[in-house]
Amino acid sequence: MISHLILLWMTLFFDELLEAEEVLRPLSKASFIMQHDRSTLADVLNMFGLLYQSFQKSCHSTKLLSLLEKRWKQQEQPIFLLASFFDPKYVGMFRTMSRFKRNLDITSTIQYCLVYYKKFVVDLTGAEFNQMSKEVNDWYNDHVKAATLQVSFTPTEFWKALQGRLPLLSRLALFVLSIVVQTATCERLFSTFGHFATKK
Numbered sequence: 001m002i003s004h005l006i007l008l009w010m011t012l013f014f015d016e017l018l019e020a021e022e023v024l025r026p027l028s029k030a031s032f033i034m035q036h037d038r039s040t041l042a043d044v045l046n047m048f049g050l051l052y053q054s055f056q057k058s059c060h061s062t063k064l065l066s067l068l069e070k071r072w073k074q075q076e077q078p079i080f081l082l083a084s085f086f087d088p089k090y091v092g093m094f095r096t097m098s099r100f101k102r103n104l105d106i107t108s109t110i111q112y113c114l115v116y117y118k119k120f121v122v123d124l125t126g127a128e129f130n131q132m133s134k135e136v137n138d139w140y141n142d143h144v145k146a147a148t149l150q151v152s153f154t155p156t157e158f159w160k161a162l163q164g165r166l167p168l169l170s171r172l173a174l175f176v177l178s179i180v181v182q183t184a185t186c187e188r189l190f191s192t193f194g195h196f197a198t199k200k
Helices: 003-036 041-056 063-073 076-088 093-095 106-120 126-140 145-150 155-161 167-177 182-197
Strands: none
Touching: 003 076, 041 063, 041 076, 041 167, 076 093, 076 106, 076 167, 076 182, 106 167, 126 167, 155 167
16 A cells, blocks of 8 residues: 555656656756857847747646746847847848737837937937938848848857948947847856955
């Protein structure tokens, strides 16, 4: 009798352990990936999407998705969307999603660019406003064909190469893509400097 109870307890224990692993695996993967020095806000948005897909398959999907959506609603969403718009790795996905999501249409994207250009750079004059709208439209509609040759660059190298073609948009892209999304690098440096500069 006792051996049956122990067996039942062990079966329940390992079932619950598998459920916990099912939840923790995508979170640990996300944590590992987001510690890379070159991670951008676009990578964060992509990670939200991957976590959402993973959590949909979980037996705890209702609770997990609710927590993830609550966290997403707390974020400044347009800046994440712009990061995906600017990152050559994700712009194709952004363009595809823009066919289905109203907040990714050309008008919204131009508005996001104007707001964040003012926030990070400076107010635009009337002529610059029109130029920014044209540059956003060209990038949004994939009219910058020369850019496809430079996809092997990092996102910042990519936009530096486009400064002549899209001067205003590239300036904003460089600001958005340089936003630090993790502190692991700083923490490693503090630890390293601690070996050189001690309290003595």
